[in-house]
Amino acid sequence: MPVLAWLEHEGGAIKQPSRSAVAAAAKLGEVHGLVTGEALNVAATAAAKLPGLAKVLTAEDASLAHGLAEPLAALLVRLAPGYTHLLAAATAAGKNVMPRAAALLDVQPISDIAGVLDADTFIRPIYAGNALATVRSRDSRKVITVRAASFDPVHTDGGAAPIEAVAVPAVAYGSRFVAAELSKRERPELTAARVVISGGRGMQSGESFKLLEPIADRLGAAIGASRAAVDAGFVPNDFQVGQTGKVVAPELYVAVGISGAIQHLAGMKDSKVIVAINKDGEAPIFQVADYGLVADLFKALPELARELEKNP
Amino acid sequence: MKVLVPVKRVVDFNVKVRVKTDGSGVETTGVKMSMNPFDEIAVEEAIRLKEKGTATEIVAVSLGVAACSETLRTALAMGADRGVLVETEVPLQPLAVAKLLKALVEREGPRLVIMGKQAIDDDMNATGQMLAALLGWPQGTFASRLAIEGETATVTREVDGGLETVALALPAVVTTDLRLNEPRYASLPNIMKARRKPIETLPPAVLGVDPAPRLELVSVAEPPRRQAGKRVGSVAELVQKLRTEAKVI
Numbered sequence: 001m002p003v004l005a006w007l008e009h010e011g012g013a014i015k016q017p018s019r020s021a022v023a024a025a026a027k028l029g030e031v032h033g034l035v036t037g038e039a040l041n042v043a044a045t046a047a048a049k050l051p052g053l054a055k056v057l058t059a060e061d062a063s064l065a066h067g068l069a070e071p072l073a074a075l076l077v078r079l080a081p082g083y084t085h086l087l088a089a090a091t092a093a094g095k096n097v098m099p100r101a102a103a104l105l106d107v108q109p110i111s112d113i114a115g116v117l118d119a120d121t122f123i124r125p126i127y128a129g130n131a132l133a134t135v136r137s138r139d140s141r142k143v144i145t146v147r148a149a150s151f152d153p154v155h156t157d158g159g160a161a162p163i164e165a166v167a168v169p170a171v172a173y174g175s176r177f178v179a180a181e182l183s184k185r186e187r188p189e190l191t192a193a194r195v196v197i198s199g200g201r202g203m204q205s206g207e208s209f210k211l212l213e214p215i216a217d218r219l220g221a222a223i224g225a226s227r228a229a230v231d232a233g234f235v236p237n238d239f240q241v242g243q244t245g246k247v248v249a250p251e252l253y254v255a256v257g258i259s260g261a262i263q264h265l266a267g268m269k270d271s272k273v274i275v276a277i278n279k280d281g282e283a284p285i286f287q288v289a290d291y292g293l294v295a296d297l298f299k300a301l302p303e304l305a306r307e308l309e310k311n312p
Numbered sequence: 313m314k315v316l317v318p319v320k321r322v323v324d325f326n327v328k329v330r331v332k333t334d335g336s337g338v339e340t341t342g343v344k345m346s347m348n349p350f351d352e353i354a355v356e357e358a359i360r361l362k363e364k365g366t367a368t369e370i371v372a373v374s375l376g377v378a379a380c381s382e383t384l385r386t387a388l389a390m391g392a393d394r395g396v397l398v399e400t401e402v403p404l405q406p407l408a409v410a411k412l413l414k415a416l417v418e419r420e421g422p423r424l425v426i427m428g429k430q431a432i433d434d435d436m437n438a439t440g441q442m443l444a445a446l447l448g449w450p451q452g453t454f455a456s457r458l459a460i461e462g463e464t465a466t467v468t469r470e471v472d473g474g475l476e477t478v479a480l481a482l483p484a485v486v487t488t489d490l491r492l493n494e495p496r497y498a499s500l501p502n503i504m505k506a507r508r509k510p511i512e513t514l515p516p517a518v519l520g521v522d523p524a525p526r527l528e529l530v531s532v533a534e535p536p537r538r539q540a541g542k543r544v545g546s547v548a549e550l551v552q553k554l555r556t557e558a559k560v561i
Contacts, residue, residue: 103442108526174481175450290541
């Protein structure tokens with residue numbers, strides 16, 4: 001029996017965390033991708049091109065336009081009998097819907113997996129990534145969210161899966177989408193960026209996050225923040241990297257004015273190369289950094305921007 | 313309107329957890345335990361609803377070992393009216409917790425359940441969604457703002473790209489994110505008063521739920537440890553190392 005991966009899409013493209021979920025799903029069997037929403041032609045075509053998908057299912061209905069958990073979970077439950085595993089990326093949307101579907105199926109979900117050992121056995125971080133649990137499911141069907149940073153996403157091109165429309169169950173539900181207020185982004189998404197530069201409490205204000213911008217521009221980086229910086233109101237919560245924010249694993253992570261609290265490390269310690277810039281040489285962030293610079297960030301950041309402008 | 317607030321006893325967020333040498337779990341003996349921080353936010357939100365006159369009674373619920381009554385006392389000291397402890401030695405997983413909470417909801421009849429979006433021990437982020445599913449109620453997860461008007465709860469949610477607002481027809485389940493509020497500290501007089509507030513203790517069997525775990529914990533291991541790297545003396549040296557040694561820029 002195949003496995004089903006719910007794919008999030010935006011602007012007609014399949015989001016990178018969902019492509020990581022496909023990579024995880026491929027370790028479990030033949031993968032069918034599910035695309036939901038309205039006017040799905042472009043997104044379904046993009047899904048069909050993902051290598052590793054044997055089929056793309058489209059569920060078009062106004063009730064699915066905003067990813068509300070109630071109708072989406074009902075759809076997943078309807079499709080579940082044909083699949084051994086249901087997967088989604090452990091994004092805000094995936095974490096919202098998959099446990100709901102799992103409960104309706106009388107299944108204990110397996111959240112945020114970082115490894116697949118066999119069809120029943122998975123590795124997942126607990127205690128903010130300070131321990132890795134190996135868990136074996138006794139449920140006959142598995143419902144899983146996938147830590148995107150732990151699986152290299154499948155490419156956007158190379159596949160040619162057939163597309164098949166599925167019926168959307170008519171269900172009554174008590175939630176209604178009102179509005180979305182999405183941050184304007186000219187930069188790559190945090191979870192998809194090759195380079196991330198994050199600021200912490202040491203930035204002292206939202207204004208000084210501007211010092212990160214020329215560096216981010218130069219490196220094609222996403223800008224992130226520690227929980228301390230979010231709590232202090234410097235930047236919105238969707239910048240947050242950590243146990244309760246986003247988990248990232250870029251090629252290069254630059255932590256600026258971040259002390260390195262456990263809960264922040266949980267969100268970035270799998271980055272390939274970590275740079276820390278902090279004026280406190282004793283800050284715990286230096287214990288995980290490949291390159292540490294003890295410096296006043298207000299001097300170091302403009303200097304870093306200038307240095308990057310120079311040709312190598 | 314009655315509000316139910318589940319609270320979980322977890323290893324305090326300031327404790328650096330240690331994996332047991334036999335790989336059977338995480339050391340919890342002799343470790344400071346506290347209320348899950350997201351649940352404190354849930355208790356605070358319920359109290360604010362009561363202060364506004366929206367909520368009439370706040371019932372705090374905890375599930376687990378006898379010591380969970382301490383967690384309930386914390387909720388009572390903050391301002392919850394009474395507590396219910398479902399006492400069991402069985403390690404509870406979200407599906408079992410959701411089933412037990414469903415039974416309690418049917419017994420207590422709240423119009424709103426507010427709970428933390430995730431517990432900082434197992435990091436599952438599942439129980440609220442599962443409870444909503446079992447009850448057939450709408451869910452407002454990862455809430456950074458909650459407004460109740462008549463029979464509608466308007467919830468602003470923290471989502472990946474920013475914020476999203478949904479309207480839920482009550483009864484509903486809301487799970488809390490960090491920015492919803494800043495929980496109060498219990499004052500000494502309130503801590504004293506909380507000692508006299510009632511806590512009812514029930515076994516899971518009374519609620520007709522089999523709490524046996526569905527996920528077998530095979531082993532727990534330390535994550536691979538990162539080695540501290542080198543210090544660089546200047547920005548120029550940093551850029552040079554990133555270019556020629558790490559080759560990431």
